[in-house]
Amino acid sequence: MSTMGDGTRAVRAGLPVPEQFEPPLPGPVFAAHFHLSGDPTGPYTYGRDTNPTWTHLERAIGELEAPGEEVETTVFASGMAAITSVLLSQVRSGDAVVLPDDGYQALPLVREQLEAYGVEVRTAPTGGDARLALLEGAKVLWIESPSNPGLDVCDIRRLVEAAHAAGVLVAVDNTLATPIGQRPLELGADFSVASDTKGMTGHGDILFGHVTCRDPRLTADVRRWRKIAGAIPGPMEAWLAHRSLATLHLRIDRQCTTALALAEVLAKRAEVTGLRYPGLPGDPSHPVAARQMRRFGSVVSFELADREAAERFLSALRLVDDATSFGGVRSTAERRGRWGGDAVAEGFIRFSVGVEDPEDLLADVEQALNAAAR
């Protein structure tokens, strides 16, 4: 199974063995409890512990995260539920964790909470080697690569080797790449974590998250945390997520191809500075990204002169919605500085490329840049 192509794997991922008169992907199972007599054993007992719709999806995501390997996936109601399940199930007061200081904008909130529980939090940027010096005595190293929104990339294998040598567990937030863009477990990570709200489900209509581990003890910790926190996805969302996986390769391939084309167009514009796309050959992240990523993602970031120029550009776009989040089938863009919290310039734009016809999208971007320059 590990030799087949990503598309072939994606369309069949997690499907049960075909049965006469049954659908290929069974519909969502809505159940708070299951018939259960005698001792409470067996796969399905209570709806906060397990659900058959999750089981199909968890197998599907596992097949994409580590083809041909024995791994276990745990699905969650959101990316943040997945992230906190890893951190809060692993650390105890007195432990230390290493977080990026340029990662997802809720990480500073996570930091505050960890510190309130007596956990020491050490931070350093995604790019460069600063984190190597922070590993000694830590419990977990948290990696986000490419980072959101700055699109820096770090050498995951190298950090994993240093972390494991120091007895530190490694989790990778793989949201931006998705498992068909990058496979953290193959790069040595202990946890592959993602917000599947983004490219993984790709339609901007559900929140979702998952954690995949090779070590059954780590999976048990994460499942126990899900049970305690109750951060469980609804069966309808789980089913929609599974349905969306069948087009993952089509969506991501189109998005990545157009993202590179967009980056090439932007690179030629004098008013665009700070352009970042890990797939662009001249990008500082490209050499490392090319070694560890299989697809470079749907997000391109860049700067216009100031807040006003960025707002003029966004409002002149006709095919691109001004909205947050990324990875969806419809292109979106936003002035990231409007949220506060990210260390970005006022004119910084995070652009998420959808699956529109590339020539339409690129023409729209060019006319909006022209309009913004006036």
Ligand SMILES: *Cc1c(COP(=O)(O)O)cnc(C)c1O
């Ligand atoms: C969106 C995002 C999250 C949070 O996911 P939710 O599904 O919104 O909870 C975490 N990490 C990254 C990199 C993200 O982009």
